[in-house]
Amino acid sequence: MAESNIGATMDELLLAALERGGDTSQTGRYIITFKEGGLETGVRNLQSKHSFQMADARDFAEQAVSLQDAAQVDVLSFPEIGVALMSGEAAATRNLMTTEAADDESVQSIDPEYFVFSSGVNPRDYLRGAMRALEMVQADLAEDEEQQEPGTGAGSGAPAPQPLVAGVTWGLTAVKVPPSRFDGSGIRVAILDTGFDLGHPDFAGRPIVSATFAGQPVMDLHGHGTHTAGTACGPLAPSGAIPRYGVAHRALMYIGKVLNNSGGGTQAQSLAGINWAIANRCAVISMSLGAAGSPVQPSYTNAGAAAMANGCLIIAAAGNSSNRPAVINGAGAPANSPTVLSVASITSAMQVSSFSDGQKVDIAGPGSGIYSSYKRPAAHTTLSGTSMATPHVSGCAALWAQSSPALRGAALRARLLATARALPFPASDVGSGLVQAP
Amino acid sequence: MSDQSIQALVVTTVGDRPIESVAQDLRAAGFDVQQVLEFVESITGMAPASKVEEFRRIAGVADVTVDHPIDIGPPGAAIS
Numbered sequence: 001m002a003e004s005n006i007g008a009t010m011d012e013l014l015l016a017a018l019e020r021g022g023d024t025s026q027t028g029r030y031i032i033t034f035k036e037g038g039l040e041t042g043v044r045n046l047q048s049k050h051s052f053q054m055a056d057a058r059d060f061a062e063q064a065v066s067l068q069d070a071a072q073v074d075v076l077s078f079p080e081i082g083v084a085l086m087s088g089e090a091a092a093t094r095n096l097m098t099t100e101a102a103d104d105e106s107v108q109s110i111d112p113e114y115f116v117f118s119s120g121v122n123p124r125d126y127l128r129g130a131m132r133a134l135e136m137v138q139a140d141l142a143e144d145e146e147q148q149e150p151g152t153g154a155g156s157g158a159p160a161p162q163p164l165v166a167g168v169t170w171g172l173t174a175v176k177v178p179p180s181r182f183d184g185s186g187i188r189v190a191i192l193d194t195g196f197d198l199g200h201p202d203f204a205g206r207p208i209v210s211a212t213f214a215g216q217p218v219m220d221l222h223g224h225g226t227h228t229a230g231t232a233c234g235p236l237a238p239s240g241a242i243p244r245y246g247v248a249h250r251a252l253m254y255i256g257k258v259l260n261n262s263g264g265g266t267q268a269q270s271l272a273g274i275n276w277a278i279a280n281r282c283a284v285i286s287m288s289l290g291a292a293g294s295p296v297q298p299s300y301t302n303a304g305a306a307a308m309a310n311g312c313l314i315i316a317a318a319g320n321s322s323n324r325p326a327v328i329n330g331a332g333a334p335a336n337s338p339t340v341l342s343v344a345s346i347t348s349a350m351q352v353s354s355f356s357d358g359q360k361v362d363i364a365g366p367g368s369g370i371y372s373s374y375k376r377p378a379a380h381t382t383l384s385g386t387s388m389a390t391p392h393v394s395g396c397a398a399l400w401a402q403s404s405p406a407l408r409g410a411a412l413r414a415r416l417l418a419t420a421r422a423l424p425f426p427a428s429d430v431g432s433g434l435v436q437a438p
Numbered sequence: 439m440s441d442q443s444i445q446a447l448v449v450t451t452v453g454d455r456p457i458e459s460v461a462q463d464l465r466a467a468g469f470d471v472q473q474v475l476e477f478v479e480s481i482t483g484m485a486p487a488s489k490v491e492e493f494r495r496i497a498g499v500a501d502v503t504v505d506h507p508i509d510i511g512p513p514g515a516a517i518s
Contacts, residue, residue, distance in 0.1 A: 223514070262513075267503075268446065268482035271473075274478050279477050290508065297503060298450040299478070299480045302478060310477065383518060384518075385518040
């Protein structure tokens with residue numbers, strides 16, 4: 001069996017991931033994130049409790065670590081960034097694959113390491129690997145279905161619908177936003193959509209950075225962008241009898257208009273929007289848009305990798321071209337790129353929304369009957385779609401990003417997936433499950 | 439007859455050359471460059487469809503695709 005040790009090459013890690021099956025986006029190694037200032041103590045504790053072979057990045061000239069030279073090491077620590085890399089074997093033999101298992105005050109979290117594809121990798125080569133992985137996952141899912149008892153199919157084991165919290169939308173309640181102590185402060189959230197109603201009363205006094213790539217002013221005469229931005233970043237307490245509908249109410253809003261007031265746009269416009277969001281170091285890039293039926297676009301795959309390399313995460317709607325249960329279509333671009341987090345939609349009864357696309361899905365959010373801000377004069381309305389599920393995930397991503405500066409890019413993606421609430425549906429419908437706020 | 443119709447194209451680069459150099463070579467080959475997107479490592483613009491294969495052979499170019507439209511539907515669509 002191929003190994004996921006510290007010195008393994010990318011090829012060896014990919015091979016090991018394919019042999020393991022399951023989630024092939026993980027390398028098999030683990031990242032230990034230490035609390036601020038906790039690395040020295042944490043590393044000492046790990047060494048004494050688990051007799052690890054340890055190495056420190058400071059042992060290498062100018063901390064330019066060559067992982068191949070650390071092949072025999074169980075844990076390699078990086079003091080500058082407060083994290084350590086643990087080999088898959090070390091994690092498995094000590095049963096140290098979760099934060100809880102560490103049982104150590106100085107450990108913030110233990111998360112699987114994910115593959116990150118730099119621009120130097122030809123995306124087509126990677127996609128061939130991804131397709132092989134997809135075939136294996138599909139084969140596994142088919143086996144699981146065969147093993148199910150009659151009558152226990154998807155749906156019968158769904159958790160009870162969420163009780164409604166007074167003054168809060170069902171979507172926010174379902175993703176556990178009301179009890180969260182985080183509000184998105186200091187986190188930049190880019191919403192690439194039809195713009196925003198810049199005079200909306202619920203956002204009076206809120207600083208908003210905006211840019212247009214659609215050949216029209218940012219002002220949203222469509223309504224879609226005002227709705228999705230509202231879900232991701234709407235206020236804690238809207239005035240009047242309006243319930244709370246926004247997740248990260250103190251996040252810094254970056255509005256990029258990439259779709260015109262008719263709801264249309266191009267790939268080039270959306271790439272320009274992503275480029276702007278990365279240049280502005282937006283930790284979260286929310287894209288409630290897509291091209292149904294489009295094959296994976298190398299440009300989006302590259303953009304997703306570039307985003308993660310710069311500490312950003314692209315979150316995109318899977319699409320609404322399905323008509324369940326009869327028709328389930330695959331997610332379109334950009335959501336179908338392996339480097340983009342793809343969001344499916346669920347209903348308040350905790351079922352998959354009939355329109356929600358499948359296959360390449362990473363996570364799910366509330367997307368049916370979602371109340372949020374809208375262009376004036378209506379100012380608020382209820383809409384449905386994976387477009388509405390996406391900003392629930394984006395808002396939660398902002399809260400997680402606020403909870404730890406280590407949670408950026410691939411680490412943020414991993415945390416969202418690891419903490420999602422499991423749902424009794426195939427991963428091809430809901431991915432890891434329903435997103436949860438920290 | 440080769441296809442001389444002008445199309446909107448998206449060029450994905452591999453990042454092993456400065457993106458401006460790739461853009462220069464594309465221009466020299468007849469690509470009307472509109473955006474050089476440094477962070478996402480893509481170049482967008484217009485060119486005859488018949489030249490796509492030629493652009494693909496330029497060093498640093500990973501892929502050339504026809505720009506695809508995005509449409510979330512008109513205002514007030516039931517599902518978006």
